[in-house]
Structure formats: structure tokens, C-alpha cells
Amino acid sequence: MERDKNFVLGVFDDEDVLLDAIAKVRGNGVKIHEVYSPFPVHGIDDVLGYKRSKLPIAAFLFGLLGTTLALTMQFYMMKFDWPMIIGGKDHAAFPDFIPVTFELTVLLAAFGMCGVFFVSSNLKPWAQPRIFDLRITDDKHVVAIDLATNAGLGEEKIGDILKSSGASEVNKKSFE
Amino acid sequence: MQVTSSVREPLITGGKTLKDVTHDVSRQVEGKPTLGWILGLLVAVGTLLLGSLALVATLWEGIGMWGLNKTIGWAWDITNFVWWVGIGHAGTLISAVLLLFRQKWRMAINRAAEAMTIFAVICAAMFPIIHMGRPWLGAYWALPLPNTFGSLWVNFNSPLLWDVFAISTYFSVSLVFWYIGLIPDFATIRDRATGLRKTIYGALSFGWDGAAKTWSRYESVALILAGLATPLVLSVHTIVSFDFATSVIPGWHTTIFPPYFVAGAIFSGFAMVLTLMIITRKVFKLEDYITIGHIELMNIVIIITGSIVGIAYITEFFIAWYSGVEAEQYAFINRAFGPYWWAYWAMMTCNVISPQLFWIKKIRTSIVATFALSIVVNIGMWFERFVIIVTSLHRDFLPSSWAMFYPTLSDIGVYLFTFGLFFTLFLLFAKFFPVINMAEVKSIVKSSSEKVNK
Numbered sequence: 001m002e003r004d005k006n007f008v009l010g011v012f013d014d015e016d017v018l019l020d021a022i023a024k025v026r027g028n029g030v031k032i033h034e035v036y037s038p039f040p041v042h043g044i045d046d047v048l049g050y051k052r053s054k055l056p057i058a059a060f061l062f063g064l065l066g067t068t069l070a071l072t073m074q075f076y077m078m079k080f081d082w083p084m085i086i087g088g089k090d091h092a093a094f095p096d097f098i099p100v101t102f103e104l105t106v107l108l109a110a111f112g113m114c115g116v117f118f119v120s121s122n123l124k125p126w127a128q129p130r131i132f133d134l135r136i137t138d139d140k141h142v143v144a145i146d147l148a149t150n151a152g153l154g155e156e157k158i159g160d161i162l163k164s165s166g167a168s169e170v171n172k173k174s175f176e
Numbered sequence: 177m178q179v180t181s182s183v184r185e186p187l188i189t190g191g192k193t194l195k196d197v198t199h200d201v202s203r204q205v206e207g208k209p210t211l212g213w214i215l216g217l218l219v220a221v222g223t224l225l226l227g228s229l230a231l232v233a234t235l236w237e238g239i240g241m242w243g244l245n246k247t248i249g250w251a252w253d254i255t256n257f258v259w260w261v262g263i264g265h266a267g268t269l270i271s272a273v274l275l276l277f278r279q280k281w282r283m284a285i286n287r288a289a290e291a292m293t294i295f296a297v298i299c300a301a302m303f304p305i306i307h308m309g310r311p312w313l314g315a316y317w318a319l320p321l322p323n324t325f326g327s328l329w330v331n332f333n334s335p336l337l338w339d340v341f342a343i344s345t346y347f348s349v350s351l352v353f354w355y356i357g358l359i360p361d362f363a364t365i366r367d368r369a370t371g372l373r374k375t376i377y378g379a380l381s382f383g384w385d386g387a388a389k390t391w392s393r394y395e396s397v398a399l400i401l402a403g404l405a406t407p408l409v410l411s412v413h414t415i416v417s418f419d420f421a422t423s424v425i426p427g428w429h430t431t432i433f434p435p436y437f438v439a440g441a442i443f444s445g446f447a448m449v450l451t452l453m454i455i456t457r458k459v460f461k462l463e464d465y466i467t468i469g470h471i472e473l474m475n476i477v478i479i480i481t482g483s484i485v486g487i488a489y490i491t492e493f494f495i496a497w498y499s500g501v502e503a504e505q506y507a508f509i510n511r512a513f514g515p516y517w518w519a520y521w522a523m524m525t526c527n528v529i530s531p532q533l534f535w536i537k538k539i540r541t542s543i544v545a546t547f548a549l550s551i552v553v554n555i556g557m558w559f560e561r562f563v564i565i566v567t568s569l570h571r572d573f574l575p576s577s578w579a580m581f582y583p584t585l586s587d588i589g590v591y592l593f594t595f596g597l598f599f600t601l602f603l604l605f606a607k608f609f610p611v612i613n614m615a616e617v618k619s620i621v622k623s624s625s626e627k628v629n630k
Contacts, residue, residue: 014622015622016622034387034388034389035387035388036385036386037386037388038194038364038386038615038618039360039391039615039616039619040391040392040394040615040619041388041391042619044388044391044392045388045392048388050388050392052396053392053393053396055393055397056396059404073320077320077327077332078332078333081327081329082328082329084331086333089333093332093333096333097332099338099341099342099415099418100337100338100341102407102411103338103341103342103411104341106345106349106407106408107345109404110349110352110353110404111348111349111352113397113400113401114352114356114401117393117397118382120393121389121390121393121394123382123383124382124383125379125380125382126379126383127382129385131385132385134368136367136385136386137198137360137363137364137366137367138194138195138198138364138367138368139193139194139195139618
């Protein structure tokens with residue numbers, strides 16, 4: 001059977017039932033493809049075994065880049081390229097450079113991190129998402145289980161595990 | 177598992193389910209515009225067009241059209257600029273600072289408040305741009321671009337330049353913060369729609385599918401953006417206050433300006449949020465999400481920031497006397513008892529006395545009183561900026577050049593233009609975008625709705 005094509009979906013109404021169910025399903029040796037929710041469910045990363053996002057590191061590095069660029073630009077322009085005495089201050093009036101440095105640090109950190117977020121999550125205006133169930137963005141949580149990666153268990157067995165752990169519906173979904 | 181204290185007031189009333197949240201918020205995006213909305217839009221666009229006459233005339237003739245003179249070089253333009261920027265601050269405070277403090281009541285109002293921030297900053301930015309006289313050349317004066325002088329750069333020692341960086345960073349970071357929050361809600365509308373609407377909201381939703389991995393990254397992005405936006409919002413009004421505080425003009429040369437301006441900004445911003453939300457919740461029937469509890473909490477923020485502003489006014493007066501600097505003392509005596517006494521006392525009444533009424537629970541939980549006082553506060557905050565700017569300038573060091581400021585039609589028209597722009601943008605937002613962050617509100621339905629607490 002080909003991967004990423006045929007799925008069994010467990011539909012859940014309640015986030016706390018969902019969290020317990022994910023643990024139970026995984027405990028039964030079922031590999032979960034992904035869980036889809038209408039809102040962020042706290043603690044879902046832990047039960048799914050997801051690692052912490054590295055986006056804060058990206059933000060920090062982009063922020064560092066912003067600081068460096070801002071200071072380089074200001075020192076180059078004010079001290080080396082066209083030195084001018086303004087208000088009797090030193091050409092390289094470091095305290096005066098702090099506001100712009102701070103702003104550019106924030107700007108690059110925010111934009112850099114959001115850029116990484118869009119790219120890593122494949123978010124773009126022309127993206128064609130695979131929608132497992134239209135109610136995911138309304139009121140249902142959906143646990144998607146790929147049949148190919150759980151070949152040893154079979155569709156019925158997976159359905160039974162989902163039902164017994166509290167799924168309100170068990171559906172099948174296939175993509176071309 | 178979320179645990180909520182049983183003594184807390186519920187944040188969502190009316191026993192709403194997840195489906196109700198989707199329905200209640202999406203319905204005004206999907207339905208036909210109401211008569212009230214159409215009338216509102218007509219008034220806003222009418223104001224915008226009327227104001228653009230003044231704007232075009234001012235750009236054509238030059239800013240000599242304004243009532244400025246050689247003593248008073250800054251008046252309504254900078255007053256309006258500071259006023260609009262200040263209004264913007266509440267949006268970021270609600271979405272970023274309250275997120276860091278884990279205040280869940282922010283969730284029902286953050287979307288509209290952030291939209292207000294973005295539109296207010298657009299209106300604010302109009303004024304320094306128009307004040308350039310020839311804004312099409314402005315990029316060379318405001319940005320470090322290479323030019324034919326080989327290159328004579330912008331002056332990084334000037335607070336006016338810091339402002340360019342602060343305002344543009346603030347605008348763009350707020351826009352990104354707002355848009356990332358909108359993506360999951362656009363997906364909700366996409367999944368309910370068919371035809372053209374599905375295509376448009378499909379593109380706006382960036383292919384959002386609600387995967388746990390994406391939600392986890394989304395939460396991480398929201399937290400870091402809140403962490404970045406919090407010092408950013410404080411820096412913006414701090415730098416706006418530097419435009420005055422770093423000068424040597426008596427009345428401006430004050431070290432308490434940064435915190436005093438930030439408190440004033442939050443004060444006026446919350447007042448504007450209340451003005452807008454009281455109308456929005458009524459027109460779109462969102463009383464179960466934006467409850468009296470929300471209004472009361474915002475009024476408490478108004479009491480606190482209003483009191484900080486009041487203390488700042490008194491401190492300024494005290495320090496002027498205590499400094500022993502005659503010019504400084506005169507500037508403050510002149511503010512309160514000179515020819516602009518009426519502006520000073522309008523500011524004192526609206527900003528210091530009127531918000532104290534919110535100590536009375538009946539007043540701060542009354543919609544009519546809140547609405548009226550929110551407008552009073554915004555009038556007061558406009559006068560605060562007018563008082564700081566014009567009364568400090570109009571009697572300068574040389575009595576022979578003392579003058580008064582009289583606004584011209586151009587001053588009034590350009591201010592009107594920004595009102596038209598603000599309300600046009602807000603009304604378009606309210607109709608075509610989900611005005612409440614559905615995804616975030618859904619995450620508290622289980623823990624903070626009326627049903628659970630009963």
C-alpha cells in the first residue's frame with residue numbers, strides 16, 4: 001500500500017478526551033500521521049512526542065543580525081563615510097544609536113521568525129492544503145492515521161482502538 | 177487540562193459551544209451588509225472624500241495652508257500625530273502584554289484592537305509625511321538612502337529619525353502579528369464557503385490545515401512576537417516623547433516624558449477600544465463574547481493609566497517650581513492661567529477628573545456611561561498633546577514674537593481626512609474580517625464559559 005494516501009480518521013469532540021486518546025492510541029502501537037484541531041490544544045505536543053519548536057532560536061539569530069546591521073550602518077555612515085559634528089557630540093555617538101539599533105533588532109527578529117514559520121509550515125497564499133474534514137476549522141479534532149505506516153494493524157483494528165478511546169466517529173479518507 | 181477558579185466571572189456567557197463561536201463570528205462576514213453598516217460606511221467615506229479635498233489642496237499649495245507661524249512651527253499636525261499613535265498603543269498592549277500576563281479576557285477583543293492599532297498608525301503616519309511638504313522626496317530625508325550628495329546620510333542623532341524607525345517597525349510588526357492571528361480564522365471561513373469567497377479566503381488563509389505541528393509553531397511564534405512587541409510598544413511612545421524631551425524648550429525638556437507618554441497612550445487607546453467595541457458588540461450581537469466583565473476590566477485599566485497621567489501633570493508642575501528655572505516656571509503658569517487656560521483645564525477635567533468616576537462600580541459597568549466617558553477621554557488626550565505642543569511654543573524666549581495659533585480649514589480638513597480613513601478602514605475590517613479571534617476564543621470555551629462554571 002502506498003504511503004500518505006489512505007487514512008483512518010478518528011473524530012473527537014473534546015480536547016481532554018483527545019489528549020487521553022492520543023496517548024492510548026500511541027500506546028497500542030499505532031503511528032499517528034497528524035492531529036488536526038480548530039484551536040491550539042495545550043499539552044498536545046507532549047502526548048504526540050513532538051520536540052519543542054526551534055523558532056525562538058531563529059528569532060534570536062535574526063535579531064542578532066538586526067543588531068549587527070544597525071550598528072554597522074550607523075557607525076559607517078556617521079563616523080567613517082561622512083563625519084559631521086552635531087550638537088558638539090562625538091561622531092560615533094553610541095547612546096544616540098541605541099533607539100534605531102533596538103528597532104531594527106525587533107524588526108528583523110519578528111520578520112525573520114515569521115518568514116521561517118511560513119516556510120517551515122508551508123503557509124503561502126497559493127498553497128493547496130489537504131483537508132481531512134471540513135469541521136476541523138469549526139468544532140472537531142481529527143486524529144489522522146496513515147494505513148500504510150500501520151500495515152500490521154489493519155483498518156478495523158485501528159477503528160476499534162479509536163472508538164474505544166473516545167472517538168465520536170471513525171471515518172475513512174483517501175487522497176489521489 | 178485547564179483549571180479555572182469557580183469564583184471568576186465567566187468570559188463567555190450564553191452557554192456557547194464551539195459551533196456557536198464559529199457561527200456567531202462568521203455570520204457577519206458571510207451575510208449581507210446591514211443597513212447600519214452601509215450608513216456608517218457612507219458617512220466614513222463621505223468624511224474621507226471631504227477631507228481629501230483639504231489634503232489635495234494642502235499638497236498642491238504647500239503647508240503654508242496650515243495656521244502655523246514662525247513662533248508656532250508645530251501645532252495640529254504633531255498633535256494629531258501623537259494622538260493617533262497613542263490610540264494605537266492599546267491594541268498591542270491587549271494582544272502582547274496581556275498575552276505575556278496570561279490574561280484570557282484579551283481573546284475576545286484582541287483582533288479588533290489590533291486592527292484599530294494598524295489603522296491608527298496609518299492615520300498617524302499621514303501627518304509627518306504631509307508635514308514634509310513634498311512627501312514624494314521624503315524617502316531621502318527619512319531613510320538612509322544613497323543620494324547625489326555622495327552620500328549625505330540622515331542624522332542618526334535626531335529623535336525625529338528614531339521616530340521614523342520606531343513607527344515603521346511598530347506598524348510592520350503589528351501587521352504581521354495581526355495577520356498570523358487571522359490565518360486560522362480565514363481558514364474557518366474558507367471551509368464554510370463556496371465559490372469566489374472560498375478562493376479569496378483560501379488565499380488569505382495561506383493553506384492553513386490546523387495540524388498540531390503548525391499550531392505548536394504558531395503558539396511559539398505568538399509568544400515570541402508578544403515578547404518582542406511588548407518592549408517595542410513601550411519604545412514607540414518613548415521615542416515619540418523624545419521628539420519633545422530631547423529639546424531645550426521649557427515645557428518639553430522633561431525627563432518624565434517617556435513613562436508619562438506611554439501611560440497616556442494606553443489611556444487613550446483603551447478609550448478608543450471601548451468606543452469601537454461598544455458599537456461593534458451591539459451591531460454584530462457579540463454581547464456574549466465581549467461582556468460587561470470585559471468592559472469593566474478595560475475601565476479599570478483606564479482608571480490606572482488615567483491616574484498615572486494625572487500624577488504626571490502634577491509632577492510636571494511641581495518640578496517646574498522646584499527646579500527654580502524661571503522660564504520653566506513661566507511655561508507651566510502660562511499653560512494653566514495664560515491665554516490657553518481653557519485647553520489646559522479641558523485636559524485636566526477630561527483626563528484626571530472624569531476617569532475617577534470609574535471607581536464607582538455602577539458607572540464602570542454601565543455601557544452608556546462607559547461610551548460617553550471613552551469619548552471624553554479621547555477629547556482630553558487630544559487636548560493634552562495640544563497643550564504640551566502649542567502652549568510651550570506660543571510664548572517663546574522673545575516676547576515680541578509671542579503668538580497664538582488659529583487652525584485653518586486645511587488643518588481641520590486634514591484631521592477630518594484621517595477620521596474618514598480610520599473609520600472607513602475599520603468598517604471594512606468589521607465586515608470582511610472575523611472581528612473576534614475565533615480560534616483563541618474556542619480554546620477557552622471549555623474552561624471559561626458559563627456552562628462549565630455552573
